[in-house]
Amino acid sequence: MDRRKFFKKGTLLAAGGALLGNPISGLATTMEYDLSAKGKRAKNIIFMVSDGMSTGTLALSDHFQNHILGHRSVWMSAYIDNKVTRGLMETSSASSIVTDSSAGSSSFGGGVRVPNGSLNVGANGEKYLPIWQKMKRKGKKIGVVTTVTATHATPAGFNVNNNSRYAEPQIAIDYLNLGLDVVMGGGDEFFNGDKREDKKDLYKAFAEKGYAIAKNSSELKKTGKNQPILGIFNEGALPYQLDRENTPELKANIPSLAEMAKKAIEHLNTGKEGFALQIESGKVDWAAHANDLGGLLFEQIQFDEALKVALEFAEKDGETLVIFTTDHGNANPGLIYGKNADKDFETVAKYKYTNEWILNQIDNSFSPNAVRDLVQANLGFEITSSEAHKILGYYSNIQKEEQGLYNYKHLPYEGFANMQKKHSSVGWISMDHSSDHVEVAAFGPGKELLKPFVKNTDLHYLMLQAAQIENKF
Known part of the structure; x- marks a missing residue:
């Protein structure tokens, strides 16, 4: 196949989709559906x-x-x-x-x-x-x-x-x-x-x-x-x-x-x-x-x-x-490059419960130290007093907001995940769907x-x- 023609064809397909008002129509061909060549x-x-x-x-x-x-x-x-x-x-x-x-x-x-x-x-x-x-x-x-x-x-x-x-x-x-x-x-x-x-x-x-x-x-x-x-x-x-x-x-x-x-x-x-x-x-x-x-x-x-x-x-x-x-x-x-990436990721083996489970245990009766103890006992890492105060702020409606699609109780998923990242070396680009192949x-x-x-x-x-x-x- 002529290489120039191959790439020209691909470009025209993509452009054709855009011209027709459908941004995805030309991105892939359709599978050939043929029962004449039967295998097992x-x-x-x-x-x-x-x-x-x-x-x-x-x-x-x-x-x-x-x-x-x-x-x-x-x-x-x-x-x-x-x-x-x-x-x-x-x-x-x-x-x-x-x-x-x-x-x-x-x-x-x-x-x-x-x-x-x-x-x-x-x-x-x-x-x-x-x-x-x-x-x-x-x-x-x-x-x-x-x-x-x-x-x-x-x-x-x-x-x-x-x-x-x-x-x-x-x-x-x-x-x-x-x-x-x-x-x-x-x-x-x-x-x-x-x-x-x-x-x-x-x-x-x-x-x-x-x-x-x-x-x-x-x-x-x-x-x-x-x-x-x-x-x-x-x-x-x-x-x-x-x-x-x-x-x-x-x-x-x-x-x-x-x-x-x-x-x-x-x-x-x-x-x-x-x-x-x-x-x-x-x-x-x-x-x-x-x-x-x-x-x-x-x-x-x-x-x-x-x-x-x-x-x-x-x-x-x-x-x-x-x-x-x-x-x-x-x-x-993804696991993010750094001198401690391997060691940080290994800490996940200490996890006993999900973030959802942990954040559901917390209410306004918790002290910052109680939050720190809860995280330490169930995830195996320590958060700071400042971070514990920040988490508690969500429960007193100081900074309550929607975080994550299936977050019916408005728990601080994103804020807590950002704290967790320092200990796991795992980062995220968003809290929603992506267009990956x-x-x-x-x-x-x-x-x-x-x-x-x-x-x-x-x-x-x-x-x-x-x-x-x-x-x-």
């Missing part, structure tokens, strides 16, 4: 999303596991062992170069970019059939597993059409009507008749359709393989993995992502036509919004443990395509379809082609 069919598909995972998050997780726990991350081991096809993915939505989770998931789910905030509904009301519905119509069992609310943007994007990602009470009803075979995560408020505005008892409605209802780890373990499962384990999102590990009651009652993934696969694998399962570590994104280092690292490690479950199953099964990626970057954390990898039949650089929408058609399903619905 993927009977099952497991699509895994570490929501909001910047490449810096992936690196920090691998550094922590490699240098402190003594082994590489599962994600990086798959690269090192050359077991996967790997690419970079552009994550834009129809309305912005920077996507939100609903538009990001809809790109995978509907195969078309939609505006931020929407679930498989275009700017003019066009509805795009979500991929798990396509799989269901072909006889496959379908399911979603997440660490946030089961009706949140990422799981919903594979299943429903709605103008708003925030219509979670309706999305819960949609799951019932669509007949998802496995639904696991948080969000009791969207299924519990005592908490829903319309007073509909969706637990009862699911049970009447034959679902096993699980509200804790013990009940989940008792579910059989021959019943669909609704597992809702908390109001709101599930607790952070770091907090769960160090709180006996939470560890006993709330399953980990890996435990939910294993149970979901066991149930779904009973279908004659195979299955399609989405697994999401949703609180990677929440921790990034909060610049919560302990939360971020251990949520990414929790994703890694679930990835291990999926890859081990797929390797043994031989008929399962596993795709693992993220929907977008968030906050772009992100990692995507594939294992199993169909992995050869993944190209070095793809659009997020390409993964929709990759899954259909790997499963050898014609896109006629």
